[in-house]
Amino acid sequence: xxxxxxxxxxxxxxxxxxxxxxxxxxxxxxxxxxxxxxxxxxxxxxxxxxxxxxxxxxxxxxxxxxxxxxxxxxxxxxxxxxxxxxxxxxxxxxxxxxxxxxxxxxxxxxxxxxxxxxxxxxxxxxxxxxxxxxxxxxxxxxxxxxxxxxxxxxxxxxxxxxxxxxxxxxxxxxxxxxxxxxxxxxxxxxxxxxxxxxxxxxxxxxxxxxxxxxxxxxxxxxxxxxxxxxxxxxxxxxxxxxxxxxxxxxxxxxxxxxxxxxxxxxxxxxxxxxxxxxxxxxxxxxxxxxxxxxxxxxxxxxxxxxxxxxxxxxxxxxxxxxxxxxxxxxxxxxxxxxxxxxxxxxxxxxxxxxxxxxx
Amino acid sequence: xxxxxxxxxxxxxxxxxxxxxxxxxxxxxxxxxxxxxxxxxxxxxxxxxxxxxxxxxxxxxxxxxxxxxxxxxxxxxxxxxxxxxxxxxxxxxxxxxxxxxxxxxxxxxxxxxxxxxxxxxxxxxxxxxxxxxxxxxxxxxxxxxxxxxxxxxxxxxxxxxxxxxxxxxxxxxxxxxxxxxxxxxxxxxxxxxxx
Numbered sequence: 001x002x003x004x005x006x007x008x009x010x011x012x013x014x015x016x017x018x019x020x021x022x023x024x025x026x027x028x029x030x031x032x033x034x035x036x037x038x039x040x041x042x043x044x045x046x047x048x049x050x051x052x053x054x055x056x057x058x059x060x061x062x063x064x065x066x067x068x069x070x071x072x073x074x075x076x077x078x079x080x081x082x083x084x085x086x087x088x089x090x091x092x093x094x095x096x097x098x099x100x101x102x103x104x105x106x107x108x109x110x111x112x113x114x115x116x117x118x119x120x121x122x123x124x125x126x127x128x129x130x131x132x133x134x135x136x137x138x139x140x141x142x143x144x145x146x147x148x149x150x151x152x153x154x155x156x157x158x159x160x161x162x163x164x165x166x167x168x169x170x171x172x173x174x175x176x177x178x179x180x181x182x183x184x185x186x187x188x189x190x191x192x193x194x195x196x197x198x199x200x201x202x203x204x205x206x207x208x209x210x211x212x213x214x215x216x217x218x219x220x221x222x223x224x225x226x227x228x229x230x231x232x233x234x235x236x237x238x239x240x241x242x243x244x245x246x247x248x249x250x251x252x253x254x255x256x257x258x259x260x261x262x263x264x265x266x267x268x269x270x271x272x273x274x275x276x277x278x279x280x281x282x283x284x285x286x287x288x289x290x291x292x293x294x295x296x297x298x299x300x301x302x303x304x305x306x307x308x309x310x311x312x313x314x315x316x317x318x319x320x321x322x323x324x325x326x327x328x329x330x331x332x333x334x335x336x337x338x339x340x341x342x343x344x345x346x347x348x349x350x351x352x353x354x355x356x357x358x359x
Numbered sequence: 360x361x362x363x364x365x366x367x368x369x370x371x372x373x374x375x376x377x378x379x380x381x382x383x384x385x386x387x388x389x390x391x392x393x394x395x396x397x398x399x400x401x402x403x404x405x406x407x408x409x410x411x412x413x414x415x416x417x418x419x420x421x422x423x424x425x426x427x428x429x430x431x432x433x434x435x436x437x438x439x440x441x442x443x444x445x446x447x448x449x450x451x452x453x454x455x456x457x458x459x460x461x462x463x464x465x466x467x468x469x470x471x472x473x474x475x476x477x478x479x480x481x482x483x484x485x486x487x488x489x490x491x492x493x494x495x496x497x498x499x500x501x502x503x504x505x506x507x508x509x510x511x512x513x514x515x516x517x518x519x520x521x522x523x524x525x526x527x528x529x530x531x532x533x534x535x536x537x538x539x540x541x542x543x544x545x546x547x548x549x550x551x552x553x554x
Contacts, residue, residue, distance in 0.1 A: 036456055036494035037530065039440045039501055043454035058537055119452070148484055152533050154456035157493045159470070160479025162456040166470050169459070171481040191366075198361065201475075228476020 003072075003081050007316075007324045011088050011110035011127075013178070014315060016308035018130020022298045023246050025178040025218065025311065028089075029136040029235070030125040031144055032163045032172035036154040040164035041117050049117055050101040056116050057103060059150045065143045069105040069114070080329065083320035089127065091115055112143060119164050120172075122147070131246075133175060133239045137231065160227060170227030175238040178207065179245060182217040182295040183252035186264075190219075193248060201225055202241060207287075216287030216314070221245070257299055268296030276347040280336040286317045286343070313346060362387035437461045439502040456498045490533065497533045500526050 013026035038044060038052050060066040074082060074095060082096035091104050095118045102117035115123040124147075126140040154162040160170040168174070184190045194204045207218040221241065223234045256264045271292035274281070294310045296302040315321055317339050323330050326338055362369045367387035433445030442454030444462055453459070459466060471477050483492060507522035 034456060036497040037500040037533070039455040040453055042450065042452045043440050043442055062537070150535060150537075152494055152497055153484060154498065155484050155492060155494050156456070156459050156479075158478055159459050160481060160483075162459050164452045166453070166466060167473055169470065170474065170476075170479045173481075195366070225474040225476075227470065227474035227479055230481045 003084055004324065006084075006088065006110075007321065009110075010308070010312045010315070011090070013089065013110070013127045013129050014308065014311040015129040016306070016311045018128060018132050020242075020246055021130035021307065023180055023249050024131040024242065025180055026127055026129055027131055027133045027136050028125060028127045028174075028176045028178070029133065029140045030123055030174045030176075031140060032120040032161070032168045032174075033122040033124065033144070033147075033151075034154040034162060034164070035121045036152045038121065041119060041121060042164060046100055052121050053101040053103055053116050056122055056151065057105070060105065060114065060147055063146045063150065065112075065146045066105070068107050069112070070108070071103055071105050074102045074104055075100060080320050080323055084324055087315055087318040087320050092118060092123075094118060095123075111139070114143075120168070122151075131177065131239075131242055133177065133235050133242075137175075137235045141231075168226050171229075171231050171234060173226055173231050173234055174222050175235050176220050176222035177238060177242055178218060178220050179242075179249070180218055180291065180294060181245070181249050182291050183256055184249050185217045186256060187252045189248070189252060193245065197221060197241065200237075200241070202238065215284060216291035218287075218291070218314075253295070253299060264299070265296075265301050268292050268299075268301050272296065272302055275343050277344065278340040280333070281340045281343070282336055283318060283339065286339060287314065290314055290317075309346075313343070317342065360385050362390055364390040432465065435462070439498060439505070441505065455501050456494065457501065460495060494533075497529060500529055503529075 013028075018024070018027075034040060035052060035055065038048055038055075041049065041052075044052060057071060061069070061071070072085070074085070074091060077085075082091070085091040085104065086093050086096045088110065090106055090110065090113045092115065095102060095104070095115050098118070100117065102115070104116070105114040106112070111127055113125045113127075115125070124140055124143055126136045126143070128136045128139075156162055161172040163169050163172055181190060181193075184193060197204055201224045203222050203224045205220045205222070207215050207220065221238060223238055226234070229237070271289040275286070275289050275293065290310055290313055293302060293305065294307065297305050297307060297310065316325060319335055322335055322338055322342065325342065330338055360369045361367070363385050365387060367390075369385035369387055433448065434443055436443045437454055437458050438461060439457040440454035442458065444465060447453055447458070447462070467477055486492065503522050503526045507519050507526070510516070510519035510522060
């Protein structure tokens, strides 16, 4: 696949459409599966990894679901290209950093991605824009069913689908939503919310997956347990909590507008001003400011900016995207300059009458 | 991950083995120190490094579980992939599907602790009638491959041939040929997005 062609498009999860997309960025379901007659990835020798990769790739490619997929040999990609796929959420950081034979298959809409030889032999992921866990689940079920017809997944009558880590055993399902919760962060309620989520065994992570700090007020909520409940129950468990969080965030936004309208408007405008005029800017600051602007757009404080544009900037200002767009490798300093240039260029023309000035 | 006793970041991840039962603990530095002192281990004198070192050697092994008992358990290896329980404890990753059978007794309390359940209630594979639901028989191929390699190394070609035939017989039963025609079911990817 020509990764360059991806730089010009944006993935499904960035479309900024779908139910509740002002708060819910994307809905994702993933399944962990292993082939029964091979050791798990971390125990497999290099020739075995290559065999597993080939076994899965060839069988999946022959399926109806496999025909629309592009296969990328992750093991032979440059580091920047692997990073690029991580930023687009098509592969995990672990998959990017791992060794040996491994690949990913992606559909053109970037909704479905199949990672081969990640922690498990196969990780199927399905991502939809906005709140659509049900849709993502229905889609992944079809993909999984087709693959299971030609691939003997390791299964135990009592423990269910067997995975390399006991934390995924059973259904092997991880159901998650990516939420944008700036008002809960500003009003300092976010920790309270997370504590209550932990109590009902839901996990909270930052935008870029496991262990990463939440950047720009984007949080991923997912189920922590995979055994003892059906897939539908787990989809519901996550799905049920989302309207509650949406409601909290909406109320916090209303509170901010009602009680501190000028402050909020000021914060949003300053964020927008910096993004449009900065000469050098880090990825972290960009995320933080884009988050503020995104909230401003949703509150009607900024016109002429589309949510899909903000979403797309969130990804395109990430290090690997920036370098791919520029067509060359850049060190941190040059990236910060290029990022600022890219942002200024992007916002040029739109709403230029109220351009903020930063000294 | 947060400490199980307070809201601080958990920096100590302890696997407790108590008379065969496995318990996972995630604690911050302060609570880990309290815990390690309580459980009869060497009181931690200094920083977190010392406490961490004390964990596998003594402190957190649990009452009634001597280091010798644990050493015996740790040395038990999977008959298929050869991974020892010690390696699993260190890496947190199992070696092959058979580990769930080989270490069932040890894993069950761990699984119960993680998930609050030990019975899968979700989707199950649909197979042809001649095949069982569980794939334990197919997983035996992993051990047979290992034996075959060993036999070849020892130039015991008779044994290697037996292994190869056994592998083929199992695979023929379980794995449908790759060139079988694709099923006529719909293509969810082409059908695309959320409705």
